[in-house]
Amino acid sequence: MSALVCVARIGAAHGVRGAVKLWTFTEDPFAIKRYGPLLSKDGKRQFEVATAREAKDHLVATFKGVATRDEAERLNGIELYVAREKLPATDDDEYYHTDLIGLDAVTTTGEPLGRVFAIHNFGAGTIIEITPLRGTTMLLPFTSAVVPEVDLAGGRVVIELPQEIEGDKDEGEGLSPSRPRESGDP
Structure with a gap:
């Protein structure tokens, strides 16, 4: 099996008909619907997004086979993964x-x-x-x-390890050369 990539995390139940809050980690939040079944981290459970709509900072989604609030509440905190090869190719300076x-x-x-x-x-x-x-x-x-x-x-x-910032000393050991003197400074 290829490497799995985390693309979303299920949050709290939303409403009474099995919807959940869904936080996605993809550039296009709705891309999770195009990857096919999403997997739990261990790969033993599959989730298929039935519906998704935009909310403030997340999606509100339903999964096939999840119809009640109780079922949705049991999903809270599950991270959803897809196989690496299902993700789009990256540009030269982009990396997963x-x-x-x-x-x-x-x-x-x-x-x-x-x-x-x-x-x-x-x-x-x-x-x-x-x-x-x-x-x-x-x-x-x-x-x-x-x-x-x-x-x-x-x-x-x-x-390229960053150099220490000149004058970056414990307080009381002098002024940083980059900080201008303020009135009241010694």
């Missing part, structure tokens, strides 16, 4: 998270750093999480400046 997770992370000089553990987006931009060979986990901006190369065929990402 599943394609990046597990890649080796190396510096621009080829020094091993660790492996890509996860990709996050908490609203302020995409973050790449590197589990290091030694030391603590690194959370870095997933930008072309910090990740100048993604080599899927070679199984690696190249990381």
Whole structure:
């Protein structure tokens, strides 16, 4: 079986006729209807979207075979997956998270750093999480400046480690050269 990609998560029941709130992780929220049956993470359960309509920040959807609120409530929290090959091809500088997770992370000089553990987006931009060979986990901006190369065929990402910001000291150790003096500063 090919790699599965999480495309949605079922939320709370909506109404009394088996509808649920559905959060999608696809560029087009309605694309989930085109992938065919969606699978649970373990691949043992299948879900087919019968209807879907847009709501504020999610879809309201029904699944074939789910007709009551009680049945819908039992689905809350289930993540829905599709086989990787069912997803559309990406552009040159676009990647599915599943394609990046597990890649080796190396510096621009080829020094091993660790492996890509996860990709996050908490609203302020995409973050790449590197589990290091030694030391603590690194959370870095997933930008072309910090990740100048993604080599899927070679199984690696190249990381340009950011330099410490000059003047980034504990409070009380002086002013940062980039911060202008304000009235009242010593």
